Amino acid sequence: MVKNKPIGIFDSGYGGLTVFKSIAEKLPGYDYIYLGDTARAPYGNRSFQTIHQYTWECVQWLFKEGCPLIILACNTASAKALRTIQQHDLPNLDPSKRVLGVIRPTAEVIGNYTKTNQIGVLGTKGTVQSGSYVIEIAHFFPDIKVYQQACPLWVPLIENGEYDKPGADYFVEKYLDQLLSQSPDIDTLLLGCTHYPLLIKKIRQHLPEHIKIVSQGEIVAESLVDYLHRHSEIENNLSRADAQHFFTTTDDTADFDHYAKLFFPAPVKSAFAEIKC
Secondary structure: OOOOOOEEEEEOOOOHHHHHHHHHHHOOOOOEEEEEOOOOOOOOOOOHHHHHHHHHHHHHHHHHOOOOEEEEOOHHHHHHOHHHHHHHHHHHHOOOOEEEOOHHHHHHHHHHHOOOOEEEEEEOHHHHHHOHHHHHHHHHOOOOEEEEEEOOOHHHHHHOOOOOOOOHHHHHHHHHHHHHOOOOOOOEEEEOOOOHHHHHHHHHHOOOOOOEEEOOHHHHHHHHHHHHHHOHHHHOOOOOOOOOEEEEEOOOHHHHHHHHOOOOOOOOOEEEOOOOO
């Protein structure tokens, strides 16, 4: 599909397009391939083994398309598959290639947003159960207390176009109340799923004004800029001449193009990606 060496961006579905948008704005001159595994989405309630299998299959597909660097723009995949891919799969396949996630760069800076040292994290069931944010934030900000809340119905609401409808209010308020009941001193709210920025207006309506809302797109984009500055051997291996954006999906392309417009500002014309299991 692509003759150059693009940056690969992977998500189980559409949410990673919010991260792609921020990355493309910060690094506009590069070639990109986005892969959404919509045929097997959502990943949030699946086991570690299944998420690793699906993520690794998609990563290998992006490698075959020429990507030297892949961003897992999916919190669930970053939480449940990234470590195994980095430590075990890549060394056996090609140690020169890189796969990065969204959790670590977020954890590196999230402590700068809080004054009470109490942070709430909203995410999928898989991300919350992994404890990845609790572990990673503790590495950089050991004094911060992290409270988590799974929001299993938010992704279906968003992907079915109900995120801005009155019916979404009940589920937004429900999960926010469950999170805030854990501590009255939470002053920073991390949207630990790349779908959730579409719910920011609803979240803001049901949240005390003093609580900051932090989404990941700009954080991950800034982190990638810094990473490429520090790793010239990777940066020099990426193609920039054509600045092409390719979109691929493992399911129906017309459906993908239709729903992608909720997450990405430019029209999307996707191609089918056959992932061999």
